[in-house]
Amino acid sequence: MAKKSKDGVYRVIDVIGTSxxxxxxxxxxxxxxxxxxxxxxxxxxxxxxxxxVENGKVAAFRTRVQLSFKYED
Numbered sequence: 001m002a003k004k005s006k007d008g009v010y011r012v013i014d015v016i017g018t019s020x021x022x023x024x025x026x027x028x029x030x031x032x033x034x035x036x037x038x039x040x041x042x043x044x045x046x047x048x049x050x051x052x053v054e055n056g057k058v059a060a061f062r063t064r065v066q067l068s069f070k071y072e073d
Contacts, residue, residue, distance in 0.1 A: 008071070011071060013066070015031075015064075016064050018062050024063075026062055040069050044066070046063055
């Protein structure tokens with residue numbers, strides 16, 4: 001017999017990851033760090049990318065990520 005699927009409730013939060021090398025690594029850092037304390041992450045959506053500039057040079061890449069996770073029953 002097939003399992004009944006249940007409706008769920010999800011929360012969406014913004015996190016910002018940083019990296020000295022790339023936006024992709026910054027996004028990965030954001031997701032991996034958040035996953036240490038949040039369970040059941042479902043979707044990660046990049047919403048903004050920017051750079052920190054110091055003395056006319058890129059010092060860091062920053063990626064804002066929206067994460068969704070399911071509330072536990």
